[in-house]
Amino acid sequence: MLPDTTATRTTETRNTSLIDSDSVNDRAAVDHSVTDHAAVAQAASELRTLESGLDALQSVAVTEKSPWRRFLDSVLPPVLLLVALTAAWQFYVVIAQPRPDLAPGPLDVAASMAELWSDGRLQLAVLTSLERGGIGFLIAVAIGTPLGLLLAEWRLLRRALGPLLSGLQVLPSVAWVPAAILWFGLSDATVYFVILMGAIPSIANGLVAGVDQVPPQLRRVGTVLGANRGQLATLIVLPAAMPGYFAGLKQGWAFSWRSLMAAEIITMGGTIGFGLGSMLQQSRELADLSAVLATILVILAIGILVELVFFAPIERRLLRRRGLRPGGIR
C-alpha cells in the first residue's frame, strides 16, 4: 500500500452542491495554501495546452471543393460521353446509310422531338406523367413509412407480413395492370394502384433495413440518457435509420416511375390522361421509330434529372454529415 500523501490536495474548485462536503473532508485534508492553488492552476493550464496541441496534431482539416469545381467534376464526364455517343451514332448513319425507318439518326430523332413539342403533345405527356408519378410516390411514402416503422418495431407483424412484402417487392408491378383494369376500369385509379404496389414495398423495406442497421449501442445510449420509447424512436432510431430509409425512397421512386410507364403503355383510352407511356404506345402504332426513340430519351432524361436535382443533393448532405462519402459523386 502506498504512503498517503494527500495532505496537499486542494478542494476549493470542487462543486460542493454536487457532493456532501463531509465526505470530501473524509478523503482529503483541505489545504488553502496559495502556492498550492497556483500549482494546480498551472497544471490545469499546462494540460490544456497539451491537449490542444494533441488535438491539432490529430485532426486533419477537410478541404471542401468549390461548388463550381464540383459541378464541373460531376457534370463534365457524362456530358462528354453523351456528345461522343451521339457523334458516333450520327457518323454511323452517314457512313452506313441504313433504312431511316429502322435506324433513324440523331437528327431525325431531334426533328421528331421538335415536332412533338410544337404540337404540344410532349409538354402534356411530361406534365401528366410527372404529376402522376409525383403524387403516386408521395402517397406511397405516406403509406410505406408508417408501415415500415410498424414492421421494424413490432416483431409479430414483421414475421407475418415481412415475407409477403419482400415477395411483393420482387413481383413486377406490371403484373397488377390487368387486375387493376378489371377493378378500376380505364381510370387514373388503375395507374395509381400499380404505382403504389410497386413503390410501397421498397419504401417500407428500406426503412426496416435502416432501422435494423442502427447500432445497438446508440439505443443503449438513448436509454442511459433517459429517453422514453417515443423519444428513443424520434430522436435516435429514426435519424440513425435515415441512410437506409433514403435508399428505400430512391428505389421507391424508381419503381413508381417504371410502374407508371408500364401502366401507361398498357392502359390507353377511358379517362386516363395522355402520359409519356401513352405517347410511346401511340408512336409505335404509327410505326414512327424516331418519335419512339425521342420519347425514350425524354423518359430517360427525366429519370436522370430527378436523381441529380432531387435525390443526389439530399443524399450527399445526409452521408457527408455522417462522415460517409457517396460513391461516384465526390
Add this chain to the structure above:
Amino acid sequence: MAGQSAIQIDAVSKRFTPTGPLVLDNVSLTIEPGDFVCLLGASGCGKSTLLNIIAGLEHPSSGSITVASGNAAVMFQDSALLPWLTASRNVELALRLRGVPRARRRSEARELLDVVNLADAAEKRPHELSGGMRQRVALARSLAQDRQVLLMDEPFAALDAITRDLLHEELDRVWRETGRTIVFVTHNVREAVRLGQRVLLMSSRPGRIANEWQVSGDAHRRIESPEVSRLSAEITDQLRQEIRRNAA
C-alpha cells in the same frame, strides 16, 4: 445524504440464462459518495456485467442494488456519439432528455465542452474529431446528465498511449472538480492504479471480488511513477494467479 452510500450492492448474482454459467457470484460492495473505484479483472470476470447492472441496462438474477442518486451516467469504450449531430448537439441532447429548457441548452453545452477543453470543436461532427476528442465529448455528455454517479466501461481502451495518458489527467481533474462518484472498469492494471482510490480485483468465472487495495490520492501521480509501478506489480501478480486458476 450524509452517511448514505452512493452505490449499495447486496449479494448480486447474475446468470444470463437460467441454466447458464454463473457470471457474477454473490457480489457485495459499498461505494461512498465521491469515491473513484476501479474494477479490474481479466476478460470474462463479469466486470462489464456488474457495471451494466449498476447502470440499469441489465437486471441481477438475485440480490439487490441501490444507486442513491436514482440513476447513473454511463460512458462506453466507443464514444457512442450520434454521428449526425455536432459535438455541441450531442451534449444538448443529453440536456434535453434531462429536461433542461431549450433556451439554456446551448450555453450549458458550451460550458460543459469547455470543461473538457473542446469549446472550439463544438460545431464539429464526430467523424471530424480524433478518438480522444470523441471520448472527451462523451465525457462532457455524461457530465451533462448531472448524475452523482458516473460509470465508465473501459473508456480509454481503444486510444493510443499518449492520448490515454492525457485523458487520465483530464478525468482526474474533472473528478476532483465535480466530486462525482466514479466506477471505472478496466483490464489495465496501471490505469487502475493511476486513477483509482480503490482498486477492486475481480476473479473470473464466476465473477467475485477477489481483493481490494486503497491507493493514496496524490493529484500529481503519473502512470510512470514508482509508486504506481510497485502497486501495479503486486496487483498483476495476483491477477495472474486468478487467471491461472482457470487453466485446468
